[in-house]
Amino acid sequence: MENRRTFIKKTAIGTAGVSVGLTAFSAKSYGRILGANDRINMGVIGLRGRGKGLMNGFSAMYGDGVFIKTVCDVDSEYHESSRELVAEKQDGNKPDAVQDLRKVFEDPEIDAVAMATPNHWHALGTVWACQAGKHVYVEKPSSHNIWEGRKMVEAARKYNSLVQVGFQNRSISNVMQAMNFLHNGGIGDVFMARGTCFKPRDSFGISLDSEAPASLDYDMWLGPASYRPYNEKRGHYNWHWHWNTGNGDTGNQGPHQFDIARWGLGKKVHPVKVQSMGNIFGVSPQECSQETPNTQTSIFEYEDGKILEFETRGRFTNSEAPSGVKIGNLFYGTEGWMEINGSSWKAYYGREEEPFAGSGMEAGDAAVGGDKSFRAAPGGGGHFSNFIAAVKSGQRTDLTCDILVGHMSTCLPHLGNIAYRVGETLEFNGEFEKFIDNQEANMLLTRKYRHPYVIPQVV
Numbered sequence: 001m002e003n004r005r006t007f008i009k010k011t012a013i014g015t016a017g018v019s020v021g022l023t024a025f026s027a028k029s030y031g032r033i034l035g036a037n038d039r040i041n042m043g044v045i046g047l048r049g050r051g052k053g054l055m056n057g058f059s060a061m062y063g064d065g066v067f068i069k070t071v072c073d074v075d076s077e078y079h080e081s082s083r084e085l086v087a088e089k090q091d092g093n094k095p096d097a098v099q100d101l102r103k104v105f106e107d108p109e110i111d112a113v114a115m116a117t118p119n120h121w122h123a124l125g126t127v128w129a130c131q132a133g134k135h136v137y138v139e140k141p142s143s144h145n146i147w148e149g150r151k152m153v154e155a156a157r158k159y160n161s162l163v164q165v166g167f168q169n170r171s172i173s174n175v176m177q178a179m180n181f182l183h184n185g186g187i188g189d190v191f192m193a194r195g196t197c198f199k200p201r202d203s204f205g206i207s208l209d210s211e212a213p214a215s216l217d218y219d220m221w222l223g224p225a226s227y228r229p230y231n232e233k234r235g236h237y238n239w240h241w242h243w244n245t246g247n248g249d250t251g252n253q254g255p256h257q258f259d260i261a262r263w264g265l266g267k268k269v270h271p272v273k274v275q276s277m278g279n280i281f282g283v284s285p286q287e288c289s290q291e292t293p294n295t296q297t298s299i300f301e302y303e304d305g306k307i308l309e310f311e312t313r314g315r316f317t318n319s320e321a322p323s324g325v326k327i328g329n330l331f332y333g334t335e336g337w338m339e340i341n342g343s344s345w346k347a348y349y350g351r352e353e354e355p356f357a358g359s360g361m362e363a364g365d366a367a368v369g370g371d372k373s374f375r376a377a378p379g380g381g382g383h384f385s386n387f388i389a390a391v392k393s394g395q396r397t398d399l400t401c402d403i404l405v406g407h408m409s410t411c412l413p414h415l416g417n418i419a420y421r422v423g424e425t426l427e428f429n430g431e432f433e434k435f436i437d438n439q440e441a442n443m444l445l446t447r448k449y450r451h452p453y454v455i456p457q458v459v
Helices: 004-012 027-034 050-059 076-087 101-106 119-131 146-158 173-183 218-222 254-265 362-366 383-393 403-422 439-443
Strands: 018-020 023-025 040-045 066-072 096-098 112-115 135-138 163-165 190-198 273-279 295-301 307-313 327-333 336-341 344-349 426-429
Touching (some): 040 383, 050 066, 050 076, 050 383, 066 076, 096 101, 119 135, 119 146, 146 403, 163 403, 173 336, 173 344, 190 254, 254 307, 254 327, 254 403, 273 403, 295 403, 403 439
Parallel strands (some): 040 112, 066 096, 112 135, 135 163, 190 307
Antiparallel strands (some): 273 295, 336 344
16 A cells, blocks of 8 residues: 555646645645655644644644644534634645544544643543554643553553653753753752742632533543533533642643753652642632642652752732742752743842843853753754654654653652642652552552543553
8 A cells, every 4th residue: 555655746746736635735735745755744632722722833834844634622613613723824724623533543644643632631642642653742741640641651662652742841942041051050059949830710610510512522521531420610621620630730830830840950750758738728619619729839859858849829929039930930059049930041149139140141151161052952943843853853862852751740740739639748659650658649640541441551
């Protein structure tokens, strides 16, 4: 059987227009694609919220050989608007639309998929995609729990799939420079990292269980999660604040800053101890069905005694540091400290109040001996481009956030949430990814999967 690229070349000869699947190309649009034999067909799974970002980002690379062939969402209400959104950047060529993500994996013409589903679908969707021979871009957190995150790593390695986790900071030049600065001793030996997630979260209300909308395949939406009746306050977006499907803001916005904190500390191992406390303040259970805390403090200790702190505040709050950090990071070293606010950073020496180094400051290079060894992300255009560049090269080392990197960072909010739910200080054996002498905590490392949406022990 001739492969897709051979087929495309043959059908292009002497033809003003060509169709692939159900999508028709004009002569103009086809001419933009044909020269690139490494054209990458993609499927985007999950079309709300972050899914729009994925569609916009990958369809913007249409002229560089990326084509979104199929969009997928369990709620068909979002199919046509998503097709139109993509078509705007694909010379009017609309992708197909399906409700069942397995149809995306079954399509031999699709090379890679981008996953923007709720958290509880990240792992199973990635495992299925790897088993089908697809490369995967999966949004953060990479998994809903620690056990399934490890299975994602195993599947990526077993099926030789490139799996990129959506920790976009890994491909931002300024953040890479800040990390280089830290790792080269810019503020001495970094002994503590702090992540902040100060994001307003008001009550989203409460409602009675009801019938799911006709456009929604509710069984597929639940997927691996435990069955419960449909409730609009536990559905689109609000799934974040319920343990069955989400991980709270500590596991929503938080993973980005957890990743930077671990990166800055230079830790490639798990912490050995974790404690976490918090609550839902200012919102009563009679007003809102939220289960995850809107205020939470987590502290992690590594074997060498270094500390990672993380704080989530969803209520009224001040910011931190001179730049007004609310969603960002702080690092403390033996010679000074650093703040990262978005993609900008500043470093302060000792107790001085003016920065001596930072993004856009020449002193930043001088402070580490003129070292400019950090490299820009392969692809040169951010995290999406980095993923595409790696798929084209076939080199896992080109990924700035391979699934193992993403898994290690994702484990941190999971560990914090488990300590919060158990209400104890926990000791963790990172080699086996198990808690020491705490069965209640170990039970929260995984979940009971709902048939047939089961991640197998052996992927």
